[in-house]
Amino acid sequence: MAISLEYVVKETSGNLWRNRLMSLAAILTISVSLALAGASLLLKQGVSTATSQWKGGVQLLIFMHPSATSAQTSTVEHQLKSLPEIKSYYYMDQAKSYQEFKQLMANSPDLLQSVTESQIPPSFRVVLKNPSAAPSVGSLFQQQAGVKDVNYNRGAINTMLHVTSIAQFVIVGLAAILLISASVLILNVIRVAIFSRRREVAVMKLVGATNWFIRIPFMLEGMVQGLIGAIVAAGAVVGIQALFQYVIQHFHVTILSNFLVSSHDVLMTELFVVAMGIIVGTAGSAFAVRRYLEV
Amino acid sequence: MIKVDGVYKRYKENQYALADCSLEIDRGEFVFVVGASGSGKSTLLRLLLREERPDSGEVWVAGKELSAMPGWKVPFFRRNIGSIFQDFRLLPNKTVFDNVGFALEVIGKSKRHITTQVPQMLELVGLHDKQERFPDELSGGEQQRVAIARAFINKPLILLADEPTGNLDPENSWSVMGLLERINRTGTTVLMATHDVGIVDSMRRRVIELENGQIKRDQTRGVYGLGQSST
Numbered sequence: 001m002a003i004s005l006e007y008v009v010k011e012t013s014g015n016l017w018r019n020r021l022m023s024l025a026a027i028l029t030i031s032v033s034l035a036l037a038g039a040s041l042l043l044k045q046g047v048s049t050a051t052s053q054w055k056g057g058v059q060l061l062i063f064m065h066p067s068a069t070s071a072q073t074s075t076v077e078h079q080l081k082s083l084p085e086i087k088s089y090y091y092m093d094q095a096k097s098y099q100e101f102k103q104l105m106a107n108s109p110d111l112l113q114s115v116t117e118s119q120i121p122p123s124f125r126v127v128l129k130n131p132s133a134a135p136s137v138g139s140l141f142q143q144q145a146g147v148k149d150v151n152y153n154r155g156a157i158n159t160m161l162h163v164t165s166i167a168q169f170v171i172v173g174l175a176a177i178l179l180i181s182a183s184v185l186i187l188n189v190i191r192v193a194i195f196s197r198r199r200e201v202a203v204m205k206l207v208g209a210t211n212w213f214i215r216i217p218f219m220l221e222g223m224v225q226g227l228i229g230a231i232v233a234a235g236a237v238v239g240i241q242a243l244f245q246y247v248i249q250h251f252h253v254t255i256l257s258n259f260l261v262s263s264h265d266v267l268m269t270e271l272f273v274v275a276m277g278i279i280v281g282t283a284g285s286a287f288a289v290r291r292y293l294e295v
Numbered sequence: 296m297i298k299v300d301g302v303y304k305r306y307k308e309n310q311y312a313l314a315d316c317s318l319e320i321d322r323g324e325f326v327f328v329v330g331a332s333g334s335g336k337s338t339l340l341r342l343l344l345r346e347e348r349p350d351s352g353e354v355w356v357a358g359k360e361l362s363a364m365p366g367w368k369v370p371f372f373r374r375n376i377g378s379i380f381q382d383f384r385l386l387p388n389k390t391v392f393d394n395v396g397f398a399l400e401v402i403g404k405s406k407r408h409i410t411t412q413v414p415q416m417l418e419l420v421g422l423h424d425k426q427e428r429f430p431d432e433l434s435g436g437e438q439q440r441v442a443i444a445r446a447f448i449n450k451p452l453i454l455l456a457d458e459p460t461g462n463l464d465p466e467n468s469w470s471v472m473g474l475l476e477r478i479n480r481t482g483t484t485v486l487m488a489t490h491d492v493g494i495v496d497s498m499r500r501r502v503i504e505l506e507n508g509q510i511k512r513d514q515t516r517g518v519y520g521l522g523q524s525s526t
Contacts, residue, residue, distance in 0.1 A: 007400060018388055203384050206344075207445065208374035209401040210367075294366075 030229025033182025072146025226281020302352030377446030436467025
């Protein structure tokens with residue numbers, strides 16, 4: 001049977017306005033719940049950015065012999081370029097390495113004086129795509145001509161991987177719990193709203209309205225509420241993110257700067273929040289009206 | 296038009312709302328269903344509207360067997376049945392016009408059809424000057440007439456009335472009965488559950504009396520009370 005668009009629009013807008021207090025309650029519930037869920041998702045992104053930056057520290061050091069020929073050095077460099085496990089690398093020549101050595105050993109002038117620039121080994125500082133590949137990549141270069149030593153800190157890498165996976169797990173769990181409780185809360189508000197209109201549904205059934213005829217305006221109503229709530233929540237998430245950024249920039253909280261999220265992450269989170277709002281609002285209304293249709 | 300055959304219906308264990316109830320009503324009849332509260336009148340009407348299903352037995356309405364009817368067919372079945380109630384059951388947020396028009400809107404009638412049909416129907420029930428009022432601005436009698444207009448606008452085969460005069464004073468009750476008679480004269484079968492002794496006694500129509508879920512009496516030109524008359 002045909003359901004006229006005019007009927008649906010008129011019915012939906014009329015119901016939203018007539019039950020505006022209930023609509024407002026539903027919208028606020030959706031905004032608060034989704035803002036919390038969205039913020040925690042963003043935090044998860046922040047943690048993963050931060051860990052990838054920590055991971056971005058050098059994980060593998062390839063020390064060349066100070067006397068290594070430039071041919072040997074370029075062979076190693078060539079090999080580094082071709083390995084898929086390697087994210088990036090840079091070469092520290094003797095001059096730069098000596099500068100670094102001087103800085104590190106500034107407190108031990110005796111040691112400084114005993115070492116000259118020509119004794120310092122130049123090195124490749126390597127960043128891996130996955131830090132856990134350090135031992136296998138390292139062993140490739142161990143026997144290479146001109147290579148003095150390969151160095152990586154196995155224990156530190158493992159600890160870092162362990163800690164970040166736990167942090168991610170906890171935050172994803174938190175976001176999931178928030179999303180589930182948000183859905184339950186939203187559903188309940190919609191149910192209360194529809195309960196107060198069960199007589200209306202009964203009259204519709206009495207005059208021979210099909211279930212879809214009754215359901216569609218309710219679903220559309222839930223969708224509008226979900227959409228408005230989600231937009232408010234998305235605004236709140238952007239606000240929280242902007243505040244965070246402001247705090248970092250103006251108070252120079254360097255430890256937090258690692259948590260910065262990209263605008264891509266923010267956009268994806270916002271899209272997720274809006275999609276959740278629409279889905280929960282629409283499906284929730286359909287679910288809530290269901291029991292009053294069974295007459 | 297209506298045939299109830301050996302119907303049992305219970306809501307609680309060992310407490311039957313209807314027990315072995317059988318009756319037959321022909322096209323165009325006007326039938327009163329009387330009996331004390333809890334005698335099964337409302338259950339009978341709910342079965343005929345397919346708001347309930349019998350535990351056993353068959354319910355035939357307008358050529359359809361209701362206990363086996365799948366749920367999705369029920370709305371289409373109900374479009375052949377008009378129903379009015381003691382509590383009117385109007386939509387409080389819709390005007391008189393929209394309440395009556397709603398029955399047409401639901402079955403997908405065009406706006407033009409609605410704007411011509413509804414005023415005619417309201418004219419018939421004497422409320423054409425109150426089209427834009429809301430139900431709570433009307434008297435009980437007027438609200439029931441709106442409900443009758445809504446029930447009859449689809450020209451149903453059957454009109455079910457569950458104590459339609461229960462909340463009305465005698466004058467309004469009689470105007471409602473006048474409308475039901477007019478509807479009956481168009482060939483619509485009317486089945487009315489009532490407690491109103493005066494109306495039943497003076498109209499002298501077929502009376503079915505229920506007691507403890509069973510048919511106690513079925514008279515073609517009956518009265519409300521017991522054993523006074525039979526034809």
